[in-house]
Amino acid sequence: MQTKLSIRSKKLKTEILIKKDYISKFIKIIAKKNEKVFCFLDSKININLKSNEQKNIKIIIIRCGEKIKTLEKYKVLSEKLIKNNVNRKSAIIAIGGGSLGDLVGFVASTVLRGLDFFLIPTTLLSQVDSSIGGKNGVNTLYGKNLLGTFYQPKQVLIDISVLNTLSKKEIKSGYAEIIKHALIKDYSFFCWLEKNTDKLFDLDKSILEKAIYKSIMIKLLYVEKDEKEILSNNDSRAMLNFGHTIGHAIESHYNYKKFNHGEAISIGIITEAKISNYLGLLSSYELERIIKHFKKCRLETFDNILKSKVLIKKIIKDKKNFLNNINFSLIDKIGNSIFYKKLNKEKVFKILKKI
Ligand SMILES: NC(=O)c1ccc[n+]([C@@H]2O[C@H](COP(=O)([O-])OP(=O)(O)OC[C@H]3O[C@@H](n4cnc5c(N)ncnc54)[C@H](O)[C@@H]3O)[C@@H](O)[C@H]2O)c1
Ligand SMILES: [Zn+2]
Structure with a gap:
């Protein structure tokens, strides 16, 4: 398949470029068009920007991970920009994984009421998911991503050459979101993934x-x-949350330490597929096929906390919930998802005990 190099979403006013070995060039182009450029860079990424033309680029290196998605870090970065005389002709670039992108996106959307924002996602997860769609935010004591905005980057550069330094654990984490996309929308993509995961994990270009x-x-x-995310039907953006009602609760329960995002989401996907099966939506044959694929890829599928009442306290904080209902994005077959509104916390607890 010939991959398109540029996807332009007119509706979102964003452009997604898929290019190899292009990061330095991309930043230089942005630097030529803007008075000042602030690059927030994940400390694990090496890029070469040393040249005389780049006097208007300030690089701020950050040690990344879920722990940076806090209000305290948001304050530090915002004040750093203000201290360094950021103005409306400045551009902000985030070069890193989803945690950096989410944090810096929130900063870019609020400092001076919004600055031009560019994203260079460097993990598989951020390339297939978090860099697309303009959601950003930080975590709070009560749950994940509860503070944030919708703010579209002007451009997103996906450069797969950065993935070479990524650990297998992080590749698997990104794969969880890829398989989620197949499960909610595209049966043939799921079949294709079943055949090609080994090559994908070997980073076949x-x-x-x-x-x-x-x-x-x-x-x-x-x-x-x-x-x-205003709709509450099968077209809702919330369908992308398949696996996340449970996954986010698990991440939050363990204070983001035991599992990374993709691992928690893997457990969430399998659990929500089991819920789908329990409710008579998904056939046992298809459930088994999904579980088999996850096991083959050595993705996480279970944690003991699923059986405990404490998880429910986290689940009820999910942003999809309304009144007493716990709303789920579930699947009724591989490749089709539905917005399910008929559960409350007692029912969810009962189901989790049984499956
Ligand atoms: N905004 C959204 O729509 C959206 C969607 C999905 C996930 N998310 C969020 O994304 C976050 C997870 O993102 P993530 O999985 O990218 O995690 P991450 O940003 O924490 O990165 C994981 C680790 O990989 C390192 N890293 C980054 N790029 C690397 C590279 N090229 N080589 C080696 N190491 C590298 C990072 O320093 C970090 O230690 C979560 O907070 C999740 O909530 C947001
Ligand atoms: Zn996710």
């Missing part, structure tokens, strides 16, 4: 590019229909 491109297109489909 054409397989990776196709998986990333397909994932982005599925995500865009929902985001363009429902950017601000």
Whole structure:
């Protein structure tokens, strides 16, 4: 498959470029068009920007991970920009994984009421998911991503050459979001992934590019229909949350330490697929097929906390919930998702005990 190099979403006013070995060039182009450029850079990424033309680029290096998604860090970064005389002709670039992108996106959307924002995602997860759609934010004591805005980056650069330094654990984490996209929307993509995961984990260029491109297109489909997640039907952006009602609760319960995002989401996907099966939506055959694939890829599928009442306290903080209902994005077959509104916390607890 020939991957398109540029996906332009007119509705979102954002452009997604898929290019190899292009990061330094991309930053230089932005620097030529803007008075000042502030690059927030994940400390694990090496980029070479040393040249005389780049006097207007300030690089701020950050040690990344879920722990940076806090209000305290938001304050530090925002004040750093203000101290360094950021103005409306400045541009902000985040070069890192989803945690940096989420934090810096929130900063860019609020400092001076919004600055031009560019994203260079450097993990598989951020390339297939978090860099698309304009959601950003930080975590609070009560749960994940509860403070943030919708703010579209002007451009997103997906450069798969940065993935070479990524650990297998992080590749698997990104894969969880890829498989989520297939499960909610595209049966043939799921079948293709079943056949090609080994190559994908070996970072085969054409397989990776196709998986990333397909994932982005599925995500865009929902985001363009429902950017601000207002709908509560099967077209809702919330469908992308399959696996996340449970996954976010698990992450939050363990204070983001025991599992990374993709690992928690893997457990969430399997658990929500089991819930789908328990409710008579998903066949046992398809459930088994999903579990088999997860086990083959050595993705996480279970944690003891699923059986404990404490998880319910976290689940009720989910942003999809309304009144007493716990709303789920579930699947009724591989490749099709539905917005399910008929559960409350007692029912969810009962189901989790049984499955
Ligand atoms: N905004 C959204 O729509 C959205 C969607 C999905 C996930 N998310 C968020 O994304 C976050 C997870 O993102 P993530 O999985 O990218 O994690 P991350 O940003 O924490 O990165 C994981 C680790 O990989 C390192 N790293 C980054 N790029 C690297 C590279 N090229 N080589 C080696 N190491 C590298 C980081 O320093 C970090 O230690 C979560 O907070 C999740 O909530 C947001
Ligand atoms: Zn996710």
